[in-house]
């Protein structure tokens with residue numbers, strides 16, 4: 017077996033060694049990408065592509081494939097070892113991997129990565145995806161009214177003053193990862209909800225279209241002092257009810273941060289269904 021490194025262009029013969037999600041960066045590799053492939057008797061048998069942003073100490077694996085007939089023969093291990101040496105000589109100190117598996121366990125890829133020296137993978141984000149019509153099957157969606165005194169409004173009703181209030185609260189009363197004011201986001205202002213207690217903003221459910229049929233439930237936040245007695249859940253139920261009466265979108269995608277244990281437990285209990293797809297985005301790294 018011999019290894020070969022590629023920059024700029026990946027020859028056509030390697031295409032079946034590229035994960036579908038990385039096909040957009042081949043055959044012309046972006047300037048910050050590097051690939052290492054393994055040959056056996058003139059045949060490509062495995063390939064890793066990494067991306068390293070200028071000035072960063074970490075390179076990210078964007079694709080790693082060993083063709084099926086050659087798996088469990090140490091090819092993946094050798095590609096990563098060769099890649100590691102090359103990166104190290106280029107000043108990269110950490111190799112990071114993010115990959116999809118079940119949201120319950122880190123799977124066979126996780127076992128492979130740990131066998132070749134990566135840290136135990138941690139769940140970065142759990143993702144549920146399915147038809148919005150599945151909300152019909154969830155009794156809590158209909159049963160959970162908004163508590164008295166709380167109101168929801170479409171995000172489009174947000175005033176400049178409220179906008180400034182939310183902006184000033186970032187990393188103060190809510191974590192920036194749940195900010196409703198992310199730059200470059202394409203919030204659906206009519207379907208995203210603002211939760212108010214009187215004049216006070218106490219939460220939101222932000223949704224964003226992914227495509228013409230799919231809406232992403234992007235961030236939900238309810239102020240700490242309102243989290244008892246299921247008020248967050250009531251906000252989710254209110255949002256879901258509205259989608260049941262809105263034929264615009266057919267599918268929904270829900271993201272929950274892997275370290276949000278309460279929300280993960282809630283979603284596993286109340287959203288999981290045979291027809292709801294559940295996946296996890298796992299992260300791990302290795303020092304080179």
Ligand SMILES: CC(C)(COP(=O)(O)OP(=O)(O)OC[C@H]1O[C@@H](n2cnc3c(N)ncnc32)[C@H](O)[C@@H]1OP(=O)(O)O)[C@@H](O)C(=O)NCCC(=O)NCCS
Pocket residue numbers: 077079080081082083086087088089090091092093094113114115124125127128129131132
């Ligand atoms: C993950 C993948 C690249 C591993 O490549 P590979 O060449 O088969 O791995 P290696 O033979 O080098 O495995 C090294 C060690 O990892 C572990 N390992 C590898 N695959 C494993 C599996 N499916 N289950 C459990 N452990 C595994 C073993 O400890 C193995 O050593 P051993 O065979 O002596 O027991 C390959 O299975 C693959 O291409 N999968 C599909 C694409 C994919 O999921 N890519 C990952 C995206 S980041």
